[in-house]
C-alpha cells in the first residue's frame with residue numbers, strides 16, 4: 001500500500017507549496033549556472049527549472065497494456081523522470097483492499113499516497129500516475145523519486161489473492177519498465193515495500209513468490225530482447 005513521504009516536507013502537485021519568489025530565484029539560480037555551461041548543459045538544465053515539464057496529455061500512458069484513471073495531483077509530485085531523477089527501482093506493493101477502493105483512495109486528495117500502477121487478480125493493469133512523475137508509494141522520498149510503484153490488489157495474509165494472471169501480467173509490466181529504463185532484473189532493483197528503509201509496511205508479505213515473479217520478469221525481458 002502506498003504511504004505519504006516521510007522525509008522532507010510534504011510535496012503537492014504542480015506548483016504547490018512553492019512561492020512565486022522561490023520559483024523566480026530558483027529559476028535564476030539555474031540560469032546563472034547555465035550561463036557558465038555549454039549549450040548541451042543548458043538543454044539539460046532547462047528541465048531543472050521549477051514548474052517546467054515535458055509536454056503531456058491527460059490520459060497518456062507509459063505501458064501499452066494499461067487502462068488509465070488519474071490519481072489526485074495531491075498524491076504525487078510533478079517531475080521529468082528520467083531526466084531529473086534516474087529510475088532504477090521497482091517497488092512491489094499489495095493494496096490491502098479491493099480494486100475500486102484502491103483506485104478511489106488514489107483519487108482522493110486526502111489520501112496522500114498513490115502508485116503508478118495497480119494490477120488486478122484478472123491481470124488488468126490500471127495506470128494512475130505517469131512514470132515521469134513521482135508517486136508517493138514507498139514512504140521514503142528518495143525511493144519514491146527513483147522508483148516505479150506497482151500495487152497488486154489483495155491482502156498480504158491471503159495467498160490466494162496472488163493469482164497466476166496477476167503474476168503474469170505484473171511480470172510483463174515490470175519487464176517493460178526494466179527494458180525501458182535499463183533496470184537489472186534482480187532483488188536489489190525490484191524490491192518489496194517492506195524492504196524500503198524507514199517503512200513500517202509489510203507488503204507484499206511472505207506469500208508473494210519472489211522466485212516465481214523474477215523468473216517471469218526475466219522470461220519476458222528475454223522474449224523481447226534488449227530495449
Ligand SMILES: [Zn+2]
Nearest residue numbers: 001002093193
Ligand atoms: Zn505498499
